[in-house]
Amino acid sequence: MSSLSARLLISVTLLLVFFFGVTIVVLDTAFREAGEQAQEDILDGMLMALIAEAEPNSRGELEMPLDLQEPRFGNLGSGLYGALFDNTESPVWTSRSSLGLNVPYGPSPDPGTNVFSRLRLEDGTPLMSLSLAVQWELNNGELKPYTFNVAQSLDSFNAQVASFRQQLFTWFAAIAVIMLSSISFVMRGLLKPLRQIESEISEVEEGRRQTLSDDFPTELTSVARNMNLLIGSERARSERYRNTLDNLAHSLKTPLAAIRTVLSEQQTSEMTERVETQIERMNDIVRYQLRKPATIHTETLGVAAVPVHHELTRLVDGLAKVYKEKNPDIELDVTEGIRFHGETGDFLEVAGNLLDNACKWSKQRVKLTIRPMEKGNIDSGGMILTVEDDGPGIPEQAADALLKRGMRLDESAPGHGIGLSVVKDIAASYGGDVRIAKSDLGGAAITVTIAPPQSAS
Amino acid sequence: MRLLVIEDDATLRESLCRQLGDAGFGIEQAADGKEGLYFALEYPVDLAIVDLGLPEMSGIDVIKEVRAKGKTYPILILTARDRWQDKVDGLSAGADDYVVKPFHFEEVSARVNALLRRSGGWATSTLSAGPVALDTSRQELKVNDAAIELTSFEYRIIEHLMIRAGEVISKTELTDRLYDQDFERDSNVIEVFIGRLRKKMDPDNTLQPIETLRGRGYRFALERNQDT
Numbered sequence: 001m002s003s004l005s006a007r008l009l010i011s012v013t014l015l016l017v018f019f020f021g022v023t024i025v026v027l028d029t030a031f032r033e034a035g036e037q038a039q040e041d042i043l044d045g046m047l048m049a050l051i052a053e054a055e056p057n058s059r060g061e062l063e064m065p066l067d068l069q070e071p072r073f074g075n076l077g078s079g080l081y082g083a084l085f086d087n088t089e090s091p092v093w094t095s096r097s098s099l100g101l102n103v104p105y106g107p108s109p110d111p112g113t114n115v116f117s118r119l120r121l122e123d124g125t126p127l128m129s130l131s132l133a134v135q136w137e138l139n140n141g142e143l144k145p146y147t148f149n150v151a152q153s154l155d156s157f158n159a160q161v162a163s164f165r166q167q168l169f170t171w172f173a174a175i176a177v178i179m180l181s182s183i184s185f186v187m188r189g190l191l192k193p194l195r196q197i198e199s200e201i202s203e204v205e206e207g208r209r210q211t212l213s214d215d216f217p218t219e220l221t222s223v224a225r226n227m228n229l230l231i232g233s234e235r236a237r238s239e240r241y242r243n244t245l246d247n248l249a250h251s252l253k254t255p256l257a258a259i260r261t262v263l264s265e266q267q268t269s270e271m272t273e274r275v276e277t278q279i280e281r282m283n284d285i286v287r288y289q290l291r292k293p294a295t296i297h298t299e300t301l302g303v304a305a306v307p308v309h310h311e312l313t314r315l316v317d318g319l320a321k322v323y324k325e326k327n328p329d330i331e332l333d334v335t336e337g338i339r340f341h342g343e344t345g346d347f348l349e350v351a352g353n354l355l356d357n358a359c360k361w362s363k364q365r366v367k368l369t370i371r372p373m374e375k376g377n378i379d380s381g382g383m384i385l386t387v388e389d390d391g392p393g394i395p396e397q398a399a400d401a402l403l404k405r406g407m408r409l410d411e412s413a414p415g416h417g418i419g420l421s422v423v424k425d426i427a428a429s430y431g432g433d434v435r436i437a438k439s440d441l442g443g444a445a446i447t448v449t450i451a452p453p454q455s456a457s
Numbered sequence: 458m459r460l461l462v463i464e465d466d467a468t469l470r471e472s473l474c475r476q477l478g479d480a481g482f483g484i485e486q487a488a489d490g491k492e493g494l495y496f497a498l499e500y501p502v503d504l505a506i507v508d509l510g511l512p513e514m515s516g517i518d519v520i521k522e523v524r525a526k527g528k529t530y531p532i533l534i535l536t537a538r539d540r541w542q543d544k545v546d547g548l549s550a551g552a553d554d555y556v557v558k559p560f561h562f563e564e565v566s567a568r569v570n571a572l573l574r575r576s577g578g579w580a581t582s583t584l585s586a587g588p589v590a591l592d593t594s595r596q597e598l599k600v601n602d603a604a605i606e607l608t609s610f611e612y613r614i615i616e617h618l619m620i621r622a623g624e625v626i627s628k629t630e631l632t633d634r635l636y637d638q639d640f641e642r643d644s645n646v647i648e649v650f651i652g653r654l655r656k657k658m659d660p661d662n663t664l665q666p667i668e669t670l671r672g673r674g675y676r677f678a679l680e681r682n683q684d685t
């Protein structure tokens with residue numbers, strides 16, 4: 001239930017069900033009550049007509065004529081029934097329509113009053129009946145009680161009500177469907193900027209975009225602006241951090257260089273050698289400690305993905321100048337379009353250290369291969385980088401020692417392996433590792449794996 | 458050969474210049490980027506040593522500007538920032554090599570010599586042409602495998618001529634490149650030194666390694682050997 005549109009649709013559906021339900025109940029009740037009222041009025045009219053047609057006989061007792069004005073009383077099964085009772089159990093008269101049926105009539109009301117009642121025929125047909133009790137004065141002046149009864153089948157009324165109810169449901173269901181689909185359509189439009197901001201943020205995370213765009217609706221502009229400020233300050237912070245380290249390195253190393261140069265003007269003595277050793281130690285500490293933190297990869301927001309090929313071309317051009325005399329063949333075998341998801345500096349540090357070492361040790365050939373970690377998926381961000389040379393190679397025991405070296409500077413021999421341990425630190429900070437093996441070219445093959453960024457989930 | 462050193466740390470710069478001077482180079486020095494750029498563009502320079510972290514104007518900008526103005530002499534970077542990004546930035550701005558601080562002086566001097574040789578089209582540290590062989594790392598001249606004693610000034614002249622073997626080099630250029638600062642520039646002195654060099658290298662006048670082109674200057678005339 002994390003999607004806004006799903007939440008909204010569900011709430012709207014619940015509300016619709018509730019309001020439409022109430023409306024249906026109210027309408028249905030009103031319709032039924034109005035209908036029942038009309039039925040009662042009809043029954044009342046029928047009863048009055050029946051009374052009007054009753055005639056006293058010679059004894060003054062009431063009798064009904066054979067044919068009544070209302071034809072339905074005469075038709076079998078017409079649904080309209082009538083009966084006249086006196087004070088005995090058996091009726092004085094029943095309509096022809098009730099022939100063969102045992103039509104029940106309600107209890108006899110008090111004289112002068114009428115009463116409606118709901119009853120059922122033996123076959124279950126619902127009836128509405130109206131009874132009116134009267135006192136009739138016979139010729140002898142005696143009063144005799146009579147009860148007029150009319151009853152009407154409610155079948156057709158009930159059918160009307162049912163059809164009304166069905167129409168009610170059909171219409172409301174249709175309205176609900178139309179409302180929900182138009183709401184979800186409108187929602188799509190309304191939520192589009194939200195989806196856009198979401199996809200832009202993930203592009204920023206994956207480094208395919210530097211900042212969020214500024215064409216969002218008013219409600220989102222401040223979010224986008226603040227997000228951009230955050231990205232900017234994050235980027236500035238990491239750059240400031242790097243600059244501080246660089247300046248610190250510069251301001252520590254220049255005096256070291258000065259001491260060393262001045263020292264080399266002196267005659268070599270035990271003293272100069274001892275100072276030289278200390279300079280070397282300090283230099284190693286400065287190099288390792290001030291370079292290492294720059295490699296702590298902090299999932300910085302908005303780090304652009306580095307187009308690997310471009311940076312490698314610059315690097316190889318640079319190395320070609322430095323190794324102009326040796327002039328090694330540097331072969332690049334890089335999967336087209338692959339990008340490094342992280343700091344340019346980190347990538348150059350890995351490739352630079354490895355290629356520099358390879359050029360140093362190679363006889364003639366150096367080869368760099370970069371492949372995506374998942375075959376054919378250059379967008380995942382994971383990559384495998386291998387640098388090989390045709391030099392003497394690295395023996396197995398030495399390989400382990402080389403990779404360990406620099407982990408704790410005070411435990412390692414100074415001046416060696418800092419490059420490789422920096423590579424190892426960088427690989428580790430990107431969730432990868434470094435392996436040393438033997439190359440088909442004859443020398444060492446150093447393989448660095450870089451894991452895909454975590455945020456690409 | 459005249460070198461330009463741009464470095465803001467006075468102790469380092471002075472010591473470096475002193476030792477490079479002792480090694481036989483003419484030296485210009487600048488303490489900040491702007492002054493360095495001015496020297497780099499206006500003075501006769503065979504190679505520049507540029508620190509990347511300079512006041513006024515960064516080393517990278519100095520290098521870019523020097524290259525933009527069409528200067529092609531080699532540039533060696535001194536950098537405390539030994540991250541590859543900085544090295545690559547420096548090299549692609551137009552530098553030819555780098556030395557990471559704190560360096561040993563020997564490292565700088567070896568790189569400087571290699572760059573100067575390369576700029577003259579020589580691939581190895583020994584420049585050989587016919588029977589003449591100049592070992593630039595040992596500063597030793599041999600003719601037909603016999604070592605020849607040279608003063609430091611004589612060595613600087615023959616090195617300059619040999620590195621640019623085949624090119625005509627004017628007396629003014631030699632004076633500019635070989636004298637430190639602006640003390641007395643007497644072109645006759647050059648003639649005297651050339652004369653001495655000829656006598657030492659070619660006593661019986663059969664080889665004629667140094668040609669005089671009247672009114673234009675001198676040229677090292679022997680063909681370079683193939684494998685160098």
